[in-house]
Amino acid sequence: MASRAAATPAKEPAGPEPVPYNRMELMICVASRYLENGATVVVGTGAPCAAAMLAQRTVAPDLMIMFEAGGIGPILPTMPISVGDSRTYHRGLVASSMAEIMEHCQRGLIDYTFLGGAQIDMYGNINSTMIGTDLQHPTVRFPGSGGANDLASLCWRTMMITVQDPRRFTSRLDFITSPGYLTGPGAREAAGLPPGTGPYKVITDLCVIGFDDDTKRMKVNSLHPGVDRRTVEERTGFELLWEADTPVTDPPTPEELRVLRAEVDPYRYIIGRG
């Protein structure tokens, strides 16, 4: 399925011929660039895992990948289906436990985590628990926190990869499953969460969003090629802040796309959903 971004490839004055890409490929490539070499990251399956695998093969060869069920430092042969399956420590360094991974997070050793969710608000709070008003009788029941609340509470920087639409990007969550900046500046610390932690980037199919230092609200850092400000605003259920002269996101490079397609997800489990 062609996305808006794919339909309008960026104009590149020089360099390699641009390769068309879908929105999932775009999100994974852009997300991978925010993982720095030598950092530690706890990821889930799907797009976050793909981004980490891509980073390991491009910008961050020494990225230490961990999975919440206990896998540490695997050489991933294929995309795991579960964060607990045997792929998550294939030729790895440690086959540990849930408590060990979460305790590394709590002790301050984990730099990044990647999350998804059904709803997200302007402070980066996430709902993956329910739609409705009564937890005992929800309109729609979702899985719940899993490890997401723990990772969003305890890792230094939380990133999210998600498609942007007004139902997801909403001004009021039905339930706060995992903490972003809660109600704004100082709220995490007041609640007792470790200082210096919180949402860092939200990578969507339209743009890269960061968080404003003063208000802790979402602030658009860059627009993906071919996307305009109005489209982003139409697909967001709250008011966004904007970087002055919002730049354009660098599109996926031919090399990123080659590695993603040939090595990270050859059977298109994830990128096939683009």
Place this chain on the structure above:
Amino acid sequence: MSRVGYEPSYQEKTVTYRRVGEGELFTDPDVDRAREYFRSKSRAMVPKVMTVKEAVSRFIADGDYIAVGGFGGTRIPTAVLHEIVRQGRKNLGLSGHTATHDCQILAAGGCFDRCDVAYVVGLEARGLSRVARRRFEKGGVKVTEWSNAALAWRYKAAAMGVSFLPVRTMLGTGTGAASAGVLMECPFTGKVFLAVPALYPDVAIIHVHRADVYGNSQIDGILIADWDLARAARRLIITTERIIPHEDIRDEPGRTVIPYFLVDAVCEVPYGSYPANMPYEYYSDERHLREWLEAEEDEERFRAFLDRYIYGVTDFMEYLERCGGIERLRQLRAEEFCLRDERRDS
């Protein structure tokens, strides 16, 4: 007088606790009642080998609170879960620590009516179970919310024999507010923690790679939360891929994850985690799991599906036969060792 370079300003502090969680506490965190139970538990190193059918009828009663080892789609005791459904256990409490296919099986049987939720109704990347979802939306299942770490640490508290652990997760969120955790101030630093209560399940069920007849057990790969779960549970049912000689345990005592005196039943069930992944043995059967999700879309079709795979078979071996038997298991073994990629052509 400061002995360690830390100013002992805490000496005058009063510790305060504040109830934050509105959630119901489904299990008793009292350490001394747990000690009394463990005091009465047999220490005899005697053979405990029995069938799954016998283990379920002897050790799991209606109303018990149960916890399942593994990780939903990995190293789960499928045979026992099917037997619980077949024997029609009702009103169980369930620990929803990444409960995926295990939750799906027990939801199909309508076996539980309360759940400590960290992760339920979903099967990770595979999708959501309609049937499990309906149980939580309209089926009268009472829930208290937690996170995966919180439940793992609740097992750990019980395993340690303390009634709570202070943690830094779930703070400030709906998850914390719907938990049964209590805010407390650290007596040393004055910082805020969430006290999560020890979780002593009535019964835990854990699938392992190898056990001797007494229950000494070895697990390969990640332990998930099973080290602590085995120690937290009042009763423990072990299913094992194979029973090994007792001497093999003594050859490598460093590999024993679960000692015999925690164990009440040892059931030998080859391929006992199918259709879930068993590390170093066989990969998950994605085709069968998809068939299950699809069958859930229609009530009549799902009834027939359950008859075919659970109610209409006498034991787990017959279920394996109906799922393709040895040939299918051979394929999944090849897939586990990355000898071929089943998912490519399925």
